[in-house]
Amino acid sequence: MASPAVRTLKLWQNRVETEVEISGSGPALVFLHGPWGLAQDRAFIERLAATYTVFAPKHPGTSRGNNEAVHALDSWLDLIVYYGELFDRLELKAPPLVGHSFGALVAAEFAAAVPRSISKLVLIDPVGLWRDDLPVQNWMILSEAQRRSMLFADAECEASKQFFHVPTDAAGRVDTLTQFIWAQACTGKFVWPVADRGFKLRSHRIGAPTLIVWGKADRIIAPAYALEFANRIAGARIEMIDQAGHLPHLEQPAPVMRAISAFIDR
């Protein structure tokens, strides 16, 4: 697979420079990455790119050399308006929008804020709702051991090894860990300490057909939340993924890919 093309957009009164990785061919699709940064989701983006032209923007603050951009947006409203600007600049005609975890919440909020901007919505293990009896695990305070045992259904699976891979050379190690931690800092800014920013008050505005994908062994946000989201989004369908944790698109990419393309091409 060829390296993605990178398009850098100057946004938000030139205070945010966002790298958008563009790969593949076919109809356009936008992918919003999860809390650990775009790099961790690339393996799945490659799969999407076999069918679609994938536009994968990096969350503000996580583009190379632009880490201070995290301070350019103050609020949840800013973030959603920012994505409006980003979509305008990409000049895509109501593409399908796919997001994972934190990125799925952003996708859902964007779909509710500007319903006609997207054609279809895919939420993979989204955060954004809260039940006192099923508290969402704060992924930013997991120890190394907890992270390894909780993110994947099978801690020893190949996807897990790839996800946690740290180069052995000193510079590579520092860079990989820095990006991994900083991506959590930048995304966490908008959902700390409880990932509920009132989406339930806005969810009824989503007009796009919606697919909710969930790993049956998700230990960050319980699979029961799939129904919570579906109940709040008209006509939403659910696809539960066997032997997958919070990152089903990495752990079981084939069934996730099948579900997504069947849904989008329907």
Place this chain on the structure above:
Amino acid sequence: MLVGEHEKGEAVKVCMFHLMPYRDLPADFDKRYNSAYIDPNWFDVADPDLVGKYYNDTLDEMLLAAKLGFHGLCTNQHHQNVYGFMANPSLMGAVLARGTAGQNVAIIQLGSTLPSSTPPTRIAEEYAMIDCISGGRLVAGFPTGLPSDAALSNGVVPVEQRERYREALALVKKAWSAKETFAWNGRHYQLGMVNLWPRPIQQPLPPIWIPGSGISATAENVVNMDHCFCHLSYYGLKSAEFVADRYWELVASKGRDDNPHRFSFLQLIGVAESDAEAEDLYAEHAEYFFHKLLLIPPNYQAIPGCLDYASLVQGLTNNPRAGINLRALKAKDYYERGFVIVGSPKTVREQLMDGVKRLRVGHLLTLLQFGSMSTELTKQNIALFARDVLPYLENLWDDQYEDRWWPERLRVKRHVAAIAASAS
């Protein structure tokens, strides 16, 4: 008498610092819990009557230190832990201010954590109250707060902790000294009408001290603002040479003078009649402190966003303490490495004088209660220190530098020996 003729130069100030820890944790505490923070269950671990006693013992110990000639009393804020839980240091500071009425003793709030309090004018009010109650003896400390305290206990967004801090400090300073009512339209705080009651006696500002664990953006800001930098380390004078040297380089590079009073340092200390007695007496308490109370797992400390990007890169590249496993060390290791200075008065004062001179410390903050030390042992430690160590330290910087980071009304010649004699 508080007001007197100012001396030209001023001695090193020796202050009593207290964490107010839980002193009687179960023996298997560090097996039951992986953290002194957040995780320990109150109902499993704590005895509320005992906790009441700790607060009172803490106040008594500090008041004793004041009576025996210490220059200042330091309180601090931490949350949801067994390591030190003065959840609101202003409550303690208010009692200490009242309890030391008329004495030449600074009330050093080191202090309330601004990002964790909304609006931060609440802290400006509490500090102003302490300054009024104490008759102008407040030292206003402004720590950013531990990540776990701010982010976990108080819900502060990690990546916003520092910018909230900077804005809050600017707001507090303006609220203390502004002649007119003003509106504050900040990024994190908005207040339509600020006209604080009370204001500090010390105008326009009380002395401001700012703690930091290393030389970073915080230290640079402290030097820029000409405040006092407090290196609150538990690794002792010996281990702090690198940080102190970088600090004084920073001070010089900003064109500031080398006045030692712009630097405060914390040291754990245990005194007894002989070296052997001290080493034996304080061993279990040193181990309790480092094994049980300093039990903070990295995931509660290094929360993503608590370090800015540059510091994160720096920390991952070179963390001098990353290799130290405190729980694997024993008391003799803490002594040898200088984390805790223990010994006879002669040994302690020699080590302190070496370190204070080497690092150019203007305010020495002594932690004379650490770990499981009982109130009896703590008072004994305080009394021995006050009698046989403190008087020797006082003359270190005398007649050389003016302490501009000390309450003006307290900057008079003192005679510790005379104070101690009159107290007994």
